[in-house]
Amino acid sequence: MVEITRRFQVTAPPASVVAYLRDFSRAVEWDPGTVSCRxxxxxxxxxxxxWHNVSKIAGITTELRYELTRLDPDRLVFVGANDTATSTDDIVVTAGSRPGTATVTYHATIEFHGMAALAAPLAKIVFARLGDKTAASLTRVLGAPGPITLSGVVLSSPDPSGLAAFYCRLLNAETEVDKGHWVTVMTRSGVRLSFHHDENYRRPVWPADDDEQRMTAHLDFDVADVDAACEHAIRCGATQADTQPQPDVRVLLDPDGHPFCLARLSQRE
Structure with missing residues (x-):
């Protein structure tokens, strides 16, 4: 048997961390060994x-069937199994040292069956390194703490609840605060999008026109497939801008006219 435990803090509240981690298909985003998870x-x-998980560790490809066996407000347990091994990911999420943060305790256990058990001594070294990489990946995805951390972005809107609902659909996010005049959405990356009511709101025009309200900022979203993400955004209620200045970027407008861009930002130099 191989066991590893890593504890680290992220800049997202516990409820958002659990909401993100409970969908194990997202393991492709935070588990360095996962190739695909469906x-x-x-x-x-x-x-x-x-879920059906395909992992590649130390050059060896393995397929496991994972099941969510425990789902509590502060704990998740996933158990994956095949003929040679049983892998258990036990994740505990508690409040962090500062408001809006969480402490994640990641405990992984791998039990080898039959002749595969002979590989356990070597596997301890491999999985120890993998545990470090997993903790680093989760910290990156969920947000690393720092002395100055971007908490969120605030957009003006004549209808904060309606605009928040749009971004929840777009980003598969959840509403964290809804006071009517102020609504906050927690994204999976740990950055909050907030919307405040402005009774004098004027819809911005993009590209800029000297006689019209200009935008003061726009949002950039990193996507894996620009065309697919664009279609999803339109289904959620966005409008594609008439002007598209870059072939590898899509500019869209949210329901209140705020521009945002979809691009493969992580692939850019």
Whole structure:
């Protein structure tokens, strides 16, 4: 048996961390060994939900069927199994040292079956390194703490609740605060998008026109497939801008006219 434990802090509240981690298909974003992870069933994610995971570790490709066996407000347990091994990811999420942060305790156990158990001594070294990389990836995805951290972006809107609902659909995010005049959405990256009511709001025009309200900022979103992300955004309620200055970037407008861009930012030099 191989066991590893890593504890680290992220700049996202516990509820948002659990909401993100409970969908194990997102392991491709934070587990360095995961090549692909596809859900096998449908419906809301609950205990019993299953995924087919393909991992490549130390040059060896392995397929496991993972099941969510425990889902609490502060704890998730995923168990993956095949003929040679059983892998358990036990993740505990508690409040961090500062408001809006969380402490994540990641405990992984790998039990080898049959002749595969002979590889356990070498696997301890490999998985120890993998544990460090997993902690670093989760910290990157969920937000690393620092002395000065971007907490969020605030947009003016004549209808904060309506605009927040749009971004929840677009980003698969959840509303964190809704006071009517002020609504905050917690994104999966840990950055908050807030919307405040402005009764004198004027819809910006882009590209800029001397006689019209100009935009003062825009949002950039990193996507894997620009065309697919653009189609998704339009289904959510966005409008594609008439002007598209770059072939590898899509400029869209949210329901209140705020421009945002979709691009493969992580692939750019």
């Amino acid at each position: 859900r096998l069933d449908e419906g809301p994610i609950a205990v019993g939900a299953c």
